[in-house]
Amino acid sequence: MIHEVTMPVLGLTMEQGVIVAWLKEPGDAIEAGETLFMVETDKATSDAPSPATGIVATLLKAEGDTVPVGTVIALLVDTAEEIAAAQAWQDAAAGLPAASPAAAPTKTGSDTAPDGAVSDGTAPADESPSASPGRVLASPRARALARETGVDLAAVHPSGSRITEKDVRAMAQPPASPAPGSAGELRKLSRTRKIIAERMTLSATTIPQVTYTLRCDATDAMALRRTLKAGPGGERTAVSLDALIVKAAARALADFPLVNSQWAEGEGIRVLPEVNIAVAVDLDDKGLVIPVIHAADTLDIRATAAELDRLVAGAKAGKLGPDDYAGGTFTITSLASLGVESFNPIVVPPQAAILGVGALVPTPVFQQDQVVKRRMLALSLTTDHRILDGAPSARFLSRIRDLLEQPAKLVE
Amino acid sequence: MSAPHGQAPAPGQGPAAGGRTLTYAQALNEALREEMHRDPAVMLMGEDIGVWGGGGVFGVTRGLLDEFGADRVRDTPISEAGFTGLGLGAALAGLRPVVEYMYIDFAMLAMDQICNQAAKIRWMLGGNVDVPLVIRAQQGAGRGNGPQHSQSLEAWFTHNPGLVVAMPSTPRDAKGLLKTAIRSNDPVVFLEHKLLYGVSGPVPEGDHTVPFGQANVLREGKDLTCVALSLMNQKALEAADVLAAEGIEMEVLDPRTLVPYDRAAVARSIAKTGRLLVTHQAPERAGVGAEIVACALEDAFDYFDAPPARVCGKNIPIPYNMDLEAAVIPQVADLVEAARRLVHGSPATKGWAQ
Incomplete structure (x- = not known):
């Protein structure tokens, strides 16, 4: 069958x-x-x-x-x-029509018709407009024009049975007039690049968003990391600072449901039942993907760290499934490893907020009139102002900072 | 039935301001008369060109017997091979004979003289002789003359090296090309169309010549190129009027001579329009249209926006019954329909190419 x-x-x-x-x-x-x-x-x-x-x-x-x-x-x-x-x-x-070798049409037939009269020896033309798979039907003129204008024929929609000059002209951009010698190399967009471009343009052009930055003392969190690494019962789990930040954000999101929401155009604000934290992962020159830690507020720190490790490694290896990328309600992006101290992330639609994490910076800090060396990092929260005003955004961000500065609460 | 025996000027061929109009037959007559005055070596031979009917079945040689005498206007027996050979010999001996067949169909009887002798002798003698022979005849269908008096044989002569092949489609070209033919030192097959003789148009007075190998754009257009032979130019101009009302601008291009053939003019036109329609009354199969299409594809492949199309005679003998005859030869409506398909979208490449 x-x-x-x-x-x-x-x-x-x-x-x-x-x-x-x-x-x-x-x-x-x-x-x-x-x-x-x-x-x-x-x-x-x-x-x-x-x-x-x-x-x-x-x-x-x-x-x-x-x-x-x-x-x-x-x-x-x-x-x-x-x-x-x-x-x-x-x-x-x-x-x-069903193809069979015997039925293959012959152009030159016999001139002798069945009744013996001499007939037109041309077989009737089969005019089935069928395209061979993979072969774009286009007139030579259309092909020449496509070559000249850089139009991809595969992307041209034929108005008739084949692509003609008219169809290519409709597709061709009005010829740009680059300065001599500055034509540059035109790179085709990867699928990832296209999606990033669409989503970021949507964000920048439709979401009124504000970024709030504060400094967070991560010295204790880094110390806790070492403790966790040793492991209580002999198990050795590497817990990154990122995992602690995810855990802190998950806890804060559980406390501030409005941050874990979506702008539903024409309907209102949809507060989401699950806390799914998306984590931006850089793929070097292949762009950026954002796998999701689902139900992050229900995971303890070790489970959070393990899931984060799995997602980051999987994303870099291209091994994650579609569901690993689905359903994010809040995003965390970090440029700490590249030394960026702070930056303005932009919201990933339809989420309400995104947290940007800066690099750890050893900093002289006053403590009880003493100058001490602490490891500080900047946390930058960008929120959709349609959903979150300044003060609630700042309260949410402060909660994350407080959790990171008293990290014992994160491992309870 | 579409016989445009019309006495009205053909489309696009109205009298020029201050100019005069002649019929196609009158224009040919004038060319013969002027060339006979110009050069005493010019003489005519053919069946019933002098006495009977006062100058041939279609009156092309009317009055010439009286004007130039029986030495230079010779009625011949019904013996095409014989008087073609006579004409060839006269040409080799220094005269400029214009040999006429009553119907081109009768050229079959003289094919040895035309193709084996006249066409080759200059080449066989190392270029040391001139062959200033003109062979005139009318051809084509549309008059109910039956299968043996209605053929269009231009492909036969075009295929055979050594002959110039001229096919004037207007009175102006009839005069200009015939004068060039008579002055040519190579054998020329000069193909007239029986339905063109009554067509009127402007014809310059005096020494008007049209060079060989120079196509003529009878009507300009940007949407498709119609390369038409002989009478089909008149039909193409009528079709162009119909199409213009629909917003389709068809260029009508007459090659005027098939040997030599103005490939460049056709390629230039296709570069402009992107579409080619070829039409002649002769059967489509192995007709000159196939050669025109092949040359155009070689010369202008990248300019084609649609597959080339041919509107030609059907591959059967011309019927005597005039309704059947009309169905066998291409009509204005066929050209209009083909042009619409070319412009508005033709079927994808035929099945067996897939």
Whole structure:
């Protein structure tokens, strides 16, 4: 029988996926559960398993295609004899007449008609407008224009059965006039880059946001870290300062539900039931991803640290699933490791707030008229002013600082 | 039936201000008369060109017998091979004969003389002889003349090296190209169309010549190029009027001569319009249209915005019944329909290319 392979749903919010790579070709045998292709969603790249055991009959979508979930993208068959049937199925689905070698049209026929009269020897043209998979139908003129203007034909929507000059012109930007020699290198946007650009533009253009910065004494938190590392019962858990900050933020968010909310346009402010802390992870030149520690307010410090380690390592290795990226209600971003002392993060829509963490800076501080050396860091909170005014934002931020400065409370 | 036997000026061919108009037949007659006055070596041969009917079936040689005498206007027996050979010999001997076939279909009888002898002899003799022979005939369908008197044979002569092939589509070109042909030192096959003889248009007086190998844009347009042969230029101009009312501007380009052929003019036009429609009355299969399309694709591939289209005669003999004949040869409506498809979207590449 023929088994349809569809674009899987890999997470509650997934609407479409990109076929990054096919790992099998037509004719290859495959086991149920074996990876058939790699799929990229908004959030991650995952292996997609074969739904059945059999032989790959035909791949209906090309690598790089963006496909809505549920769309049939490949056909599997149980036996090699069924491959032709799968081909026919594909043709029928595409509205084509069934192909068979015997029915292949011949352009030059006999001039002798069945009744013996001499006839027009031209076979009727089959005008089925079908495109070969992977081949963009475009006129030579359209192709030449696309080359000149840098338009990607794959992105052009044909107004008729093929892309014509008109379609390319509609797509081409009015020619920019770069200064001589400054044309520069045009880099295509990765999917991650596109999403970052969209979300950040949405944030900057639609959210009235204010950043509040205060200094926090992290000396005791750093000391606690060493204690935790030793472990009470001999277990050795590395607890980073970041984990303590996540824990502090989770505790504060539980106390300030309005910070753990969303602006619901036209409806109001939606206060969210779960505290899911998203953590920005730098992928070097590949951009930025934000995996999520779910129900962070329910995790103790060791569990928080373990989950944070898993997410950071997984994000860097590209091993996280879509659900690891879903559902964030508050975001923490840190540039401490790069020595940045403070910065203004911007809110990730539709969240209400984001916390930016600066670098630890050894600082002379007055304590009871004595100057002592303390390790200070800046905490910068940016909030959506539609939801949070200055004082409530400051109270929330102060709570985080207080928790970090008295870190024993974080390990209770 | 669409025979435009019309005496009205064809579209785009109205009288120029202060100019005079002649019919296509009158323009040819004037060219012959002027060249016979100009050069005593020019003489005419053919069936019934002198006495009967006062100058040929279509009156092209009317009055020339009286004016120049029977030595220079010779009625011949019904023997195309014979008088073609006679004309060739006369040309080699220094005369400038204009040999006429009543119908081009009869050229079949003289193909050895035309293609094996006249076309090749200069080449066989190392370029040491001139062959100033003109072979004139009318061709084409639309008059109910049946399959043996309605053919268009330009492809036969175009394919055979050694011949100039001229196909005037207007009275102006009829005069100008015939004068050039008579003065040419190479053999020229001069193909007129039986339905063009009555078409009127401006014709310059005096020594008006049209060079070979220079296409003529009869109408400018930006949306598609129609390369038309002979009578089909008149049909293309009518189609262009219909299309203009729909906002489609069709350029009508007449190559005027197929050998030599003005490839550059066609390529330039396609560079402008992006679409090519080729039309002739001769059958589509292996017709000159195929050559025109091939040259255009070689010269202007990157300018094509749609597949080239041909609107040509069907690949069957021309029927005698005039309704059937009309169905076999391309009509104005066929050109209009093809142009619309080219501009508004044609089907994707035919199935077997996939």
